[in-house]
Amino acid sequence: MTTLSAEQTNQILYHLDLNQSTKDISHATGVHYSTISRICSTLGPDLQKSSGGCPSILSSSDVQHAIWLISSGKAENATQLTISSTSLL
Numbered sequence: 484m485t486t487l488s489a490e491q492t493n494q495i496l497y498h499l500d501l502n503q504s505t506k507d508i509s510h511a512t513g514v515h516y517s518t519i520s521r522i523c524s525t526l527g528p529d530l531q532k533s534s535g536g537c538p539s540i541l542s543s544s545d546v547q548h549a550i551w552l553i554s555s556g557k558a559e560n561a562t563q564l565t566i567s568s569t570s571l572l
Contacts, residue, residue, distance in 0.1 A: 487514065487522075495522050
């Protein structure tokens, strides 16, 4: 197993700071993704981790509007929220 140079390690840390995936960094640097993952866990434990999953469809204002509709009694369930939100469009 060969060790990485300081330049390679710094390049990987730079890409990690840009929140790039290990796969993207692997393609850019030619270093295996498991090595990048190991560097991330040892040298960059405070880096922001991916939240995973799909992004939320509703904005925070949509969520607040839905809460208001339910608390004001204008909607009782998700079906009524869907109907009221489509009528706004």
